[in-house]
Every structure is written in C-alpha cells, then in structure tokens.
Amino acid sequence: MANAFVAGRTVLASEEQALVEARARLLGPAYRLMYNSPLHFVKGEGVWLIDAAGRRYLDAYNNVTSLGHCHPAVVEAITKQVATLATNTRYLHEAILELADRLIATMPNGAGHLMLTCSGSEANDLAWRIARSATGGTGVIVTETAYHGITDAVAKFSPSLGSAVELGSHVALVPAPDGRTGDPCESFPRAVEAAAAKLQRHGVRPAMLIVDSMFTSDGILADPSGFLSPAAEVIRRAGGLFVADEVQSGFARTGGQMWGFQRHSVVPDIVTMGKPMGNGQPVAGLIVQPELVQDFGRRARYFNTFGGNPVSCAAALAVVDTIAQTGLMENVARMGERMRKQLRALAVRHQALGSVRGAGLLCGVEIVDGTEPDAIETARIVNGMRNRGVLISSCGRNHNILKIRPPLVVTEEHVDLLVGTLGEVLAAR
Structure with a gap:
C-alpha cells in the first residue's frame, strides 16, 4: 500500500524535488510514490536497481521483472x-x-x-x-x-x-x-x-x-x-x-x-x-x-x-x-525455504515479528505490537530497509504484513543480505 509510506517525507535534493514537482504538474494527483524519500532509478541490472547517484538497491519488491532487470x-x-x-x-x-x-x-x-x-x-x-x-x-x-x-x-x-x-x-x-x-x-x-x-x-x-x-x-x-x-x-x-x-x-x-x-x-x-x-x-x-x-x-x-x-x-x-x-523452479524453492528459515530465526529474537508465511519467493512477515497489528512499525521497517538499500513493501487488511518477493534468480548472498538488513532495522527500533 504505497500510501503507507509517504507520510513525513524527507527533504529531497533539488533535482529530485524538481522531478516530484514535475510529476504533480504533468501527471496529476492520482499517481503515488513509494517510500518516505522517493527513489530515482536510472538503471536495472539483475536483482539490482541503480539510482542516479550510482547506489545499488536489492529489489525484493518488484515481481514484474521476476527474472531480474534487463534479463x-x-x-x-x-x-x-x-x-x-x-x-x-x-x-x-x-x-x-x-x-x-x-x-x-x-x-x-x-x-x-x-x-x-x-x-x-x-x-x-x-x-x-x-x-x-x-x-x-x-x-x-x-x-x-x-x-x-x-x-x-x-x-x-x-x-x-x-x-x-x-x-x-x-x-x-x-x-x-x-x-x-x-x-x-x-x-x-x-x-x-x-x-x-x-x-x-x-x-x-x-x-x-x-x-x-x-x-x-x-x-x-x-x-x-x-x-x-x-x-x-x-x-x-x-x-x-x-x-x-x-x-x-x-x-x-x-x-x-x-x-x-x-x-x-x-x-x-x-x-x-x-x-x-x-x-x-x-x-x-x-x-x-x-x-x-x-x-x-x-x-x-x-x-x-x-x-x-x-x-x-x-x-x-x-x-x-x-x-x-535454467532450473529456476528449484532455485525458487531452495531460496524461499532459506529465506523463511532465517526470518523465523529472526522472529525468535524480535518480538515485533509475528508469523512468517508464504511459498517459494513470495513471503509475508506479520508485524505486531504484542498481539495487535502494527501498521506504524511496518511502515518504519519498510522505509528503514529502503534507506539501507533493500526494497520491500507491505500488504494485508491492517497494512502490517511485510511483502517480500525478490527476483527468481536471487542467490544465497542476496537472501542473506535481505534478512540481515531486516535484522539491522529491527535492532534500530
């Protein structure tokens, strides 16, 4: 839900602010941007999206380019x-x-x-x-x-x-x-x-x-x-x-x-x-x-x-x-199981993580405050991941489920980076 990530936008560089203003002027009010601080990508390469400054982001959200960007x-x-x-x-x-x-x-x-x-x-x-x-x-x-x-x-x-x-x-x-x-x-x-x-x-x-x-x-x-x-x-x-x-x-x-x-x-x-x-x-x-x-x-x-x-x-x-x-079905099964295993281990150490669910490389992680859905913490986590170079989103009727869906070509290194970054964000709570 993109609307969950736009409150409290950070101050943007002048070039990005110009793009935001041009979008509003040329595209109108119905379009939305992801994350508190919008991203300006200029290139895609496998599991990575690359912004105008050359910074690489692990794309664990976009399930359109499921074989990786520019395959x-x-x-x-x-x-x-x-x-x-x-x-x-x-x-x-x-x-x-x-x-x-x-x-x-x-x-x-x-x-x-x-x-x-x-x-x-x-x-x-x-x-x-x-x-x-x-x-x-x-x-x-x-x-x-x-x-x-x-x-x-x-x-x-x-x-x-x-x-x-x-x-x-x-x-x-x-x-x-x-x-x-x-x-x-x-x-x-x-x-x-x-x-x-x-x-x-x-x-x-x-x-x-x-x-x-x-x-x-x-x-x-x-x-x-x-x-x-x-x-x-x-x-x-x-x-x-x-x-x-x-x-x-x-x-x-x-x-x-x-x-x-x-x-x-x-x-x-x-x-x-x-x-x-x-x-x-x-x-x-x-x-x-x-x-x-x-x-x-x-x-x-x-x-x-x-x-x-x-x-x-x-x-x-x-x-x-x-x-x-290329054996992608098998890779999806292996990497998905690795990701959920690591996420469940992370949930043992962090009370904010509830149930971990999914199949293959479509994974959901419940974010809770005690037993109650926590949409505010979910948005904080999604934006914290973005700030550390990993892109995910959220879903669910209470907007409290982390939606994780990396490209089918991810490796163990990418899965470890994703879960490790989530651990860093949770530790910074």
Missing part, C-alpha cells in the same frame, strides 16, 4: 522481434501459437484456449465477461482485501482499492483464509457457500469466485495447501466458475511449480496471468476451458490492438524458456 534472453528476444515485425493478432504469426501451446501445456489437464491482453486488469476483465456469458450470472465472490485490477468492472471487485472505490452490488466478500475463522480447509469453502447463498437470496446468480492463489493483498496466505479445491466445487455447485488469478503468484513464483493454484490440487475454469509474463514487456492473458468460451466466441468478437503482438509474445516465450531451461 539478456528477454532483451534479445524483444530486440530481435521489434526489428522484424510488430503487428496484431488479425494476421497469421507463429509466435502467438507457440506461446499458446507452451502455456496450455502447463495446465493440469493440458487443455484450454489462450486469449491475450496487455495487463492483468484486462485479463480479469475478460475473465469476468466470459464468466457472465458462460453462466448467465453476474455475482462475484472475492476475499475482503482482494486486488484484481483497475478497469471499471474489475475495480468493483477489488476491495483493497479502498472505500473511495465502491464495490458493486453484485459482489460478495468472504474472509481471507488466514485462520481467523478456523481451519481454512473447512472455513473457506463454508464462507464461499454462504456468500453464494446470500447473492442468490438477493436475486443475484453467482458467476465466479476469483482468488489470487496466494492471497497476496490479503497478507500472503499460502497454507494449508488444498483449501481451494473444495471452494471451487462450492462455486460450481452454485452455478459459477472458479477463476485463479495468477497475476502475482504465477510463472514459478511459488517454487516447484509454474502456478500458485497447483499447490491446492485444483483445476480452475479460467486462469488469468500477467505481471512477470513478459519480464517488463506488457503482456497478459488468460487460459479458459474450451467449452466455457464457445458461447462468448459466437456472440462477441474479441480483439485487442496490442495484446498478443509478436514482440510481447517473443518476450513471454523467453520467460517461459528461461524458467524451463
């Missing part, structure tokens, strides 16, 4: 393709077909259609349209601090955007599966069932349950594995679809598998994807079970001017190739 394979693929052809999907081209074939093969049943967009917001918007067409319903069930995008339709079921962005009357919220209401394997499906029944009592037929498979905005909730499978069956019995939003948890982020939902032994009706898909090149999309898109395809032409262009497809193929050929 050579992606840079080469983009450069070669943009110098050859950049057009749209209304012409024949091999790249989009190869990408579709490769991604569909990663699905549990090896079936589906790939439809490409430019952003995860667009992908979830398209999933919403398909779900309405396939089910005849309009109701949407999401968790209470979910984030699924910023289009008009999707913002209506993204409660993490805040009270200023109204939820739709067709939207039902369920508690995040964080144990507050009991074992998520039992409580989460029951909550979905109750939400579907509530929608139906108000004359709203459920169209879909959509979840970020790692519940990132809710506080990064990975365990216990398996609770999504009965919840998917609940929404299907109510006439809706189960949509796995993999925009934040996909492309090997959770370690050992390509997609976050695979930890739950569930086959989604629709899988949406984006963010790390092009390692910085805009590309996103969804994979939908064939029978669900038939009616939509007959009645509505789908076209996206830039979604699926050969340059973005080349970038996405480079990402898929790199994950498959």
